[in-house]
Amino acid sequence: MYAITIPEAGGPEALVWAEVPDPVPGEGEVLVEVVAAAVNRADLLQRQGFYDPPPGASPYPGLECSGRIAALGPGVSGWSVGDEVCALLSGGGYAEKVAVPAGQLLPVPAGVSLRDAAALPEVTCTVWSNVFMVANLRPGETLLVHGGSSGIGTMAIQLAKAVGAKVAVTAGTREKLDRCAELGADILINYREQDFVEEIAKATDGAGADVILDNMGAKYLDRNVRALAVNGRLAIIGMQGGIKGELNIAMLLNKRAAVSATSLRARPLSEKAAIVAAVREHVWPLVADGHVRPVVDRAVPLAEAGKGHQTLESSDHIGKVLLLAPAATA
Template sequence: MHAITIPEPGGPEALVWAEVPDPVPGEGEVLVEVAATAVNRADLLQRQGFYDPPPGSSPYPGLECSGRIAALGPGVSGWAVGDEVCALLADGGYAEKVAVPAGQLLPIPEGVDLVAAASLPEVTCTVWSNVFMIAHLRPGETLLVHGGASGIGTMAIQLAKAIGAKVAVTAGSAEKLARCAELGADVLINYREQDFVDEVRKATGGAGADVILDIIGAKYLNQNVKALATSGRLAIIGLQGGVKGELNLNALLRKRAAITATTLRARPAAEKAAIVAAVREHVWPLFEAGRVRPVIDRMLPLSEAAEGHRVLESSGHIGKVLLTR
């Protein structure tokens, strides 16, 4: 088969379309013939040499894919050759084929086409696990989403609105904020011109956000704590603003607030399977009812993955960037 390889770390030009050995599904795995994959921030870090794949996983980038099952490994039941699926991956989506633990497979939601489904596994699993399974966002509460126009952000807006929460977002342009509003965001904050702490407080009558989904990290740490409501929950899922910050513990104590930080890629297979099962149970019906939809910025050929990386690095996209076969 062919795959996007990284012979040496570097810029987007380090991604090389090359012939590589076919993967073989092991115990409990299926072989998926890839129709499409998506570009995620972790792929950029892996290309630069800063985020190695978990031990034993594929060396090729790609944290999600859609496609058709080409073969079943030993011990797999409930799936058949030819089934159309999308999958959460530890790596390997930038390829013509990938071996996937069966517990990380999802059927294609009714109303979503096969290629568009490649945009779903990473964002739905990330948002559902952090915002709902860990931070326990409830109807009537306020969620603040940093990077509201990103793949994660566009999904977080829709899922939070679907359960009856109020949503505030930050983004860096009027165009991005307008798209967030179309998806249901209630409070639109241009982080280049406005203080998100002040804006969230004004929008909540001084209370603050009950849950914050943060892709920035250190740069926003203390501001996020200030923006939290009493008993608020800050979920950190990205480090675009740095890895080390000073935290005012007194402010956290006075608010009886909590901070969690997670990654999805390196979790054990059993944990990923549990998250995937929860997404299938709670999120897939929302797609099938038309209450949530994929948000796709553009589609590029898989062999042009370098251009997809350039798009993501420029932060000019809204939603997901897909790579198609």
């Protein structure tokens, strides 16, 4: 088969389409023939040499994909060859085939094409596990989403609205804020022109945000704590703004607030399987009835994955960027 390899760390040009050995599904795994994969920030970090795959994972980038089951490994039940699926991966999505633990498979939800299903696993698992399983967002509360027009952001808006929460977003252009509003966002903040702490205070009569989903890390840490409501919960899922920040413990104590930070890739298989099962139970029905949908900005051939990386690096997108395997373009 062919896959995107990274012979040396570097820019988008470091991604090389090359012939590699076919993966073989092990105990409890299935082999998926990939139709589409999606680009995530973690893939950019891996390409740059900053985010190695966990032990035992595929060396190729790609944390989610969609496709058809081509073979079943030993001990797999409940799935059949030919089933159309999407999957949460530890790596290997940028390839024609990938071996996936069966617990990380999801059926393609009703109303979504096999291609577009590649845009769902990472964002649904990230948002559900952080906003709902950890931060416990409840109906009537206010969620602030940084990067509201991103793949994660567009999913967080829809899921929060589906459970009856109020949603605030930050984004850097009018076009992106307008798209967030179309998805249901109530409070639109242009981070280039407005202070999100002040805007959240205005919009909530000084109460603040009950939950904040943050992709920036260090750069926003102090302001995020200031923007939290009493009993607020800050969920950090990224470090685009750096890795070291100063935390005002007194403010955190006064607000009786909590800060959590999580990632998906290196979690044990059992934890990832539990998150996938929760997404199938709680999110898939919302997708099937049209309340939630994947937001796809564009799709490029998998062999030209560097173009997808350039799009993410320039932030010239709204929603997800897909990579189409030869099986999808033949």
